[in-house]
Amino acid sequence: MSAISRDDVAHLASLARIELTEQELNDYAGQLDVILTAVASISEVAADDIPPTTHAVPVVNVFRDDVVTPSLNRDSVLDHAPAAEDGRFRVPRILDEE
Amino acid sequence: MSDLIHASAVELATQIANKTVSAVEVTQAHLERIAEVDGRVNAFLHVDTDGALEQARAVDHAVASGQALSALAGVPLALKDVLTQTGVPTTAGSKILEGWRPPYDATVVERLRDAGVVILGKTNMDEFAMGSSTENSAYGPTHNPWDLERIPGGSSGGSAAAVSAYEAPLAIGTDTGGSIRQPAAVTGIVGAKPTYGAVSRYGLVAFSSSLDQAGPFARTVVDTALLHSVIAGHDPRDSTSIKEAVPDVVGAAKSADVSKMRIGVVRELSGEGYQPGVQARFDEAVELLRAQGAEIVEISCPSFTYALGAYYLIAPSECSSNLARFDAMRFGLRTDDNGELSAEDVMRHTRAAGFGPEVKRRIILGTYALSSGYYDAYYGQAQKVRTLITRDFEAAWASVDVLISPTTPTEPFRIGERVNDPVAMYKADLCTLPSSLYGGPAISVPIGLGDENLPVGLQVMAPVMADDQVYRVAGAVEKALAQQWGGLLLDQAVAL
Numbered sequence: 129m130s131a132i133s134r135d136d137v138a139h140l141a142s143l144a145r146i147e148l149t150e151q152e153l154n155d156y157a158g159q160l161d162v163i164l165t166a167v168a169s170i171s172e173v174a175a176d177d178i179p180p181t182t183h184a185v186p187v188v189n190v191f192r193d194d195v196v197t198p199s200l201n202r203d204s205v206l207d208h209a210p211a212a213e214d215g216r217f218r219v220p221r222i223l224d225e226e
Numbered sequence: 227m228s229d230l231i232h233a234s235a236v237e238l239a240t241q242i243a244n245k246t247v248s249a250v251e252v253t254q255a256h257l258e259r260i261a262e263v264d265g266r267v268n269a270f271l272h273v274d275t276d277g278a279l280e281q282a283r284a285v286d287h288a289v290a291s292g293q294a295l296s297a298l299a300g301v302p303l304a305l306k307d308v309l310t311q312t313g314v315p316t317t318a319g320s321k322i323l324e325g326w327r328p329p330y331d332a333t334v335v336e337r338l339r340d341a342g343v344v345i346l347g348k349t350n351m352d353e354f355a356m357g358s359s360t361e362n363s364a365y366g367p368t369h370n371p372w373d374l375e376r377i378p379g380g381s382s383g384g385s386a387a388a389v390s391a392y393e394a395p396l397a398i399g400t401d402t403g404g405s406i407r408q409p410a411a412v413t414g415i416v417g418a419k420p421t422y423g424a425v426s427r428y429g430l431v432a433f434s435s436s437l438d439q440a441g442p443f444a445r446t447v448v449d450t451a452l453l454h455s456v457i458a459g460h461d462p463r464d465s466t467s468i469k470e471a472v473p474d475v476v477g478a479a480k481s482a483d484v485s486k487m488r489i490g491v492v493r494e495l496s497g498e499g500y501q502p503g504v505q506a507r508f509d510e511a512v513e514l515l516r517a518q519g520a521e522i523v524e525i526s527c528p529s530f531t532y533a534l535g536a537y538y539l540i541a542p543s544e545c546s547s548n549l550a551r552f553d554a555m556r557f558g559l560r561t562d563d564n565g566e567l568s569a570e571d572v573m574r575h576t577r578a579a580g581f582g583p584e585v586k587r588r589i590i591l592g593t594y595a596l597s598s599g600y601y602d603a604y605y606g607q608a609q610k611v612r613t614l615i616t617r618d619f620e621a622a623w624a625s626v627d628v629l630i631s632p633t634t635p636t637e638p639f640r641i642g643e644r645v646n647d648p649v650a651m652y653k654a655d656l657c658t659l660p661s662s663l664y665g666g667p668a669i670s671v672p673i674g675l676g677d678e679n680l681p682v683g684l685q686v687m688a689p690v691m692a693d694d695q696v697y698r699v700a701g702a703v704e705k706a707l708a709q710q711w712g713g714l715l716l717d718q719a720v721a722l
Contacts, residue, residue: 132594136594137590140590140593140594140597141590143593143597144546144577144589144590144593145550145553145570145573145574145577146574146577146578146581146586146589146590147574147575147577147578148578148586152583152586156586156587156590159587159648160587160590160591160594162648162649163538163587163591163648163649163652164591166534166535166538166649166652167534167535167536167538167539167604167608168535169531169532169535170532170535170536170539170607170608170611171603171607173529173532173607173610173611173614175607175610175611175613175614178610178613178614179610179613180606180609180610180612180613181609181610181612181613181616181663182436182609183436183466183665184422184423184436184437184663184664184665184690185421185422185423185466185468185665185690187465187466189465190462190465192462200329200330201329204329205329205556205557207329208326208327208328208329208556208557208558209555209556209557210554210555210557210558210559210560210563211560211563217555217556219555219569220563220565220567220568220569220571220572221568221569222568222569222570
């Protein structure tokens with residue numbers, strides 16, 4: 129269980145798409161280190177042959193008949209969009225322009 | 227009017243049904259109480275005056291026309307701001323959802339409406355339910371009605387404070403690692419986490435999907451059970467919803483009969499870190515149960531020691547994935563969309579501006595625990611520990627019907643005391659985490675005041691889908707203590 133550096137936090141923040149300030153990068157590096165130390169005790173548990181539990185109750189795929197059912201009205205959904213145009217979500221550019 | 231705010235849900239529903247009082251009068255009395263005290267408590271983020279009065283009028287109309295009423299028809303309720311209600315602001319305590327008015331009702335809300343329960347408004351909470359004190363709300367902390375300088379617990383602190391300050395007789399919270407039970411304990415009221423999958427998560431803003439569960443708060447065990455029975459039940463819109471009959475929690479709460487029950491005291495949930503006053507009230511509660519004919523057994527659950535570590539890896543991992551939906555594209559906040567920045571940069575800026583410090587901390591922690599090279603050591607290992615915790619519970623059920631412990635290791639701490647120490651904050655959940663990871667039901671019921679004259683709770687945990695058992699034990703404790711005190715613990719609080 130290794131220590132976590134400021135650069136590690138910067139990389140993680142980039143993966144998580146959060147712009148962090150210099151102050152936050154430093155604060156989180158220290159705090160995450162403390163948290164990881166506090167949770168590290170779980171590595172003491174010998175669990176090689178123990179299956180993981182992903183859910184409290186057994187989860188199975190739930191299917192329904194492939195029929196059309198009412199869904200949310202398009203306008204009521206677009207009303208809450210940060211920007212909409214021609215009945216669609218308007219988003220900032222996603223490709224670099226030539 | 228003041229009698230109306232101190233009445234139980236059962237009393238209010240009875241008076242409304244027999245026309246002693248109207249649902250509108252009951253709602254108005256609570257709206258007035260909110261206006262009077264909520265400036266100091268800050269339990270509510272939004273009060274839906276018009277919507278509440280409209281729902282109350284509908285109940286009065288049903289009464290007048292002789293229609294059959296549900297057991298809670300006309301009773302007001304405070305709803306945690308993590309559940310969607312059509313057209314009513316839903317923020318989950320975050321700036322990233324400020325101003326969002328969802329276009330649909332959560333299943334819990336739909337069931338409350340069908341039962342004629344009057345929703346007064348939305349309550350304050352730690353942002354996205356991440357926290358144990360309600361200090362992580364983007365809209366300021368909620369204050370504990372027992373002592374306004376103290377935390378009301380969290381993350382459902384607004385709901386708990388609303389009930390304890392007589393702003394509502396009922397409230398809905400959600401519990402991922404203790405977020406109903408811990409606030410109930412420190413505000414001197416009753417709060418239950420139903421079996422995972424018993425209450426639909428449809429319309430519940432997700433934090434940690436394998437753990438999140440909505441549940442009831444009230445001032446009495448029977449009121450809590452009645453609200454539980456209204457919101458529980460199978461829902462095809464939640465694929466983890468359990469397709470079984472809801473246990474008779476109301477019958478169990480009323481019977482309060484623990485004679486012949488075998489009750490296990492968890493050895494690992496005591497000792498170092500537990501305040502003497504908390505331990506003393508717990509020991510007295512154990513004796514009360516013994517005096518009522520229960521057999522008391524000490525049980526060791528060695529893996530419970532690792533619950534904190536497992537939880538603070540599993541929950542942040544799931545949150546880092548769940549909160550990816552707040553991408554500034556379809557709903558919620560969008561900042562710096564100046565025509566120059568790319569979608570990805572707008573996303574980065576928006577998430578930086580919209581999320582608070584604890585949410586960012588957990589997303590980063592979860593991203594780390596799930597990243598390649600660390601997955602097996604952290605997330606994978608935590609899931610194995612989860613299996614061991616479940617096995618401890620299952621082994622216990624061979625010799626006892628329920629397990630008990632204090633709900634929290636300490637009385638409520640002061641606002642600000644732990645904000646810069648995440649690990650100290652996380653320890654507030656020490657006792658409630660095991661049954662969250664296991665998925666079984668658990669309840670907190672008041673058992674007295676500790677060293678600092680603030681509320682202490684008893685936690686009762688039971689096997690999956692044996693929710694009735696936790697109500698049976700809580701009912702017995704409440705009944706025995708009511709004889710000692712001549713009422714509820716909350717009667718001992720200084721009036722606001």
